């Protein structure tokens with residue numbers, strides 16, 4: 219396991235890399251060159267860094283570990299072109315990322331952990347608990363691998379894949395800083411959204427980071443009683459406390475918060491639920507993102523009917539709350555968080571063959 223002890227070069231900031239290089243007797247501008255190879259030219263390894271000497275590349279190989287994700291599968295939705303990628307990490311763990319193509323640009327949904335320990339009842343990612351946190355380089359390379367695959371610039375990043383980003387706070391904040399660094403991919407901070415189930419102390423901390431990202435709070439219910447049924451984390455932090463920290467976040471950053479609200483048939487989709495949600499969203503000027511719940515076999519929740527979704531949205535609008543219904547992208551390709559990973563893991567366990575190799579060879583259009 220020699221490589222595990224090596225330093226993770228792709229998680230280092232420019233100043234950190236300069237320090238490492240100067241300790242190796244190299245000039246600081248070499249560090250900047252290496253950084254750009256990794257984060258702008260999206261090199262797959264040291265071998266591609268052709269303007270560094272062969273001796274320096276060899277030294278780097280001995281000193282550092284180079285994160286480069288292996289694409290295990292890629293599924294493209296026949297319906298809307300959404301692509302779901304399954305990547306294998308160096309230790310064999312699997313993570314999912316999704317590419318969504320919008321008129322305003324390409325958006326990548328990244329995972330922040332292998333598994334999750336938050337236990338939300340409607341979510342497939344949490345069924346097997348948390349395995350480990352992802353490193354900054356493992357989050358960055360989800361974006362890079364997709365940009366390498368499509369050859370198109372990724373302009374938006376949402377941290378809404380598997381995992382609770384604020385449960386992996388330091389790595390996620392570093393990931394955001396590196397993703398938006400002018401020496402790297404330079405994604406605009408305003409085009410980065412972090413979605414959280416509501417860890418109040420970490421939201422307070424995030425408010426002080428001087429980041430211009432959008433915070434999305436997964437609310438899903440407007441009362442503590444209902445929220446606790448759906449999300450165990452609600453037993454720790456009340457809706458009231460969350461509204462307080464949202465207020466603080468807005469005051470500190472000037473960025474309006476989005477509420478995520480998954481509509482579950484007969485659970486949280488009545489007119490009364492809409493009225494209670496409006497009462498929370500309106501004073502904060504929050505936008506509400508309505509998500510028809512993505513049915514997860516293991517959970518048994520069903521979607522609200524189309525008519526109910528429209529009515530719910532209407533009730534919010536009547537009360538002065540802006541609300542959109544999230545387009546259901548890629549439902550035909552195991553769209554819900556964690557479903558593709560679970561399927562492949564179970565196939566691997568049962569000895570069924572998993573296609574492997576570069577992404578292009580793995581499109582499963584036949585299945586969709």
Ligand code: SAH
Nearest residue numbers: 341378381382413414415436478480511512
């Ligand atoms: N842990 C973070 C981010 C991951 S999930 C969070 O909780 O926000 C991204 C969003 O998808 C969250 O709002 C989550 O509650 C929601 N979600 C998870 N599973 C879902 C499902 N089966 N149907 C609809 N939304 C789901």
